[in-house]
Amino acid sequence: MAKTTSDLIVERLLDWGIDTCFGLNGDAINGFFEALRTHADRMRFVHVRHEENAALAAVGYAKFTGRPAACVATAGPGAVHLLNGLYDAEMDGVPVIAITGMTYHDVIGAHLLQDLNSDYLFRDACAFSERVMGPAHAVNATDLAVRKALAAHAPAHLAIPVDTQAQTEDTHSPKNPPGHTSTAMPERAPAPSRGDLEQAAETLNSCGKVVIVAGAGARGCGDELERVADLLAAPIVKAGLGKDVVPDDSPYTTGGMGIIGTRPSHEAMEQCDGLLIVGSATAFHEFWPKPDQARGVQIDRNPARIGLRYPVESGLVGDARTALIDLMPLLRRKSDRAFLEHAQAGMRRWWDVLREEARDHSTPMRPQTITWELSELLPDNAIVTGDAGTVTAWAGRLRLRRGMNYSFSGTHCTMGSAVPYAIGAKIAHPERPVIAFNGDGAMSMGLGELATLAQYALPVTVIVLHNNSLALEVWEQNALLGNPQYGCDLHSIDFAKVAEGCGLRAFRIEKTEEAHQMLAEAIDHNGPSLVECVVDPYAAPYTDTIKDSHADKILAAYEKGEPEAPRMARSLLEPARLPMAPAVQHAEHELRRYT
Incomplete structure (x- = not known):
């Protein structure tokens, strides 16, 4: 039988090694679904309950494999639903192939049902977005889409009119002979030049207190980062997307940065005179060193990101691992280890504080209890997916060991991404334990995907921190704007019962002593399971990391009438965090007025 446009696209995706597709069908994409059906022995299709989660699952798959998956949706609202997940891919820099339907080719623009030009709509989110014109166009368009996605580390999109999907006859133009494209693609970016490496080494060798900032672009080169950290006696500060670059028990890391980071990271950034940024463009500008404080070197595969967050002197464009390996012979080992040793002592104190918080028996339970106990129980080789909200801060305090992986929607901050990310991760790595760590606000946005876990019997563990609040917004309205909380209360959902109704094994934890077991x-x-953890919404997610300006705004919010000021002030002043962070000391007298 003659091959349809859809057949040719599916087979070309397979030629590129893309063998997994997440999605939801509909009348304007059902021709493509016939190709998925007839190629089901090679192309795995995973049915999700919402198109956004199809894209997010593809993002999760790509983040934990380095390879793209496909996602598919019908025309109109189905295509629009995909878009948020594709922005997630674009902003976190991962390749995804999106395929959407369109109305019939000869009535596009004639106001039929779901008549939407998705090829135009997707051009801001995608490195490539094109309408497939027929079988003669299918292979060429698919090659361009995949090549652009891989080269740009971004999503790419093909829109296919519904009649074109099943079309089998088409004439190649003289400019498009069959077989003139290929799936050849270089695996690594070019290496930096010798001159650039020598300049970078001179900069770092001249500094006495170097900090390494590691982001998602440093994934896969943790060993090299630790060797450079040892040479430079430099603590490794991790951006959120770089949490798994080196394990949390590494003697070189001080954990996260930014308002949900650690105090040792902040102190290192405040005191350093040198900065090596590896694969990161994290946007916490107020937590970077002052522009005239430190000499800077940056390694990034994207030249447009060099100097984006800090005025570096040297930029090394290329693969991070290759650049670090080439840089190491040019670095002089620092004999003065005091800066690193001070950071290491700070991290030991930090973990001691978290341990004490986790053992508290307050009711409602502290979120720190779940974070600590989960860290103790994570299986070797586990994959953890995080979400947006205060859960981002608590997940940042997980103690990942060597060989574990973690990611979340780090730049787009998409609520509800942990479970679809986990679906993508588990499909990609069926042999590895996968844990989705989310809050109740995030979980309520994607309850349907619990049914997806049950449908495919995916043994994913879903953790839900249940506090009936968009708690991060409470703290941000206070600390960033100086306003009392508003619009943050959530109607309670019995997540355990919902999970049981979807076919999962469900648990509910309300007391500290129940958590471990x-x-x-x-x-x-x-099999799939869900653990509902009832926790305190007013446990402060960033007491040790706020600045004086944040403390002043918190006090302004309390003065305006923050209804939970007593509970929140007590959380900021709690004894387990002594010695107090400088910003809390700055505001201590005023905060005590509200307790």
């Missing part, structure tokens, strides 16, 4: 049972369960 129930989390262990959920992780050990041979």
